[in-house]
Amino acid sequence: MDCPRCASANDKGDRFCWLCGWDFTNGSEICGHCGLEIEEGSTCESCTSDPTAGWGNWNPPDEDDDE
Numbered sequence: 001m002d003c004p005r006c007a008s009a010n011d012k013g014d015r016f017c018w019l020c021g022w023d024f025t026n027g028s029e030i031c032g033h034c035g036l037e038i039e040e041g042s043t044c045e046s047c048t049s050d051p052t053a054g055w056g057n058w059n060p061p062d063e064d065d066d067e
Helices: 045-049
Strands: 028-030 037-039
8 A cells, every 4th residue: 555645655554654654544645736634535625725736836937038
């Protein structure tokens, strides 16, 4: 079974991830978009309120950069 936080391989039945210590029995998961810990089966409120959460400070290139 792969850890939802660090993606390391763990044995089935382990309670904690051997690498990062994630508790597999805590009823939480990691949001696939922003990486925050959320309640299992719920939607991430951070991503719902801000659809660009987790993207960082990205700015589009200037149009005249090609010159």
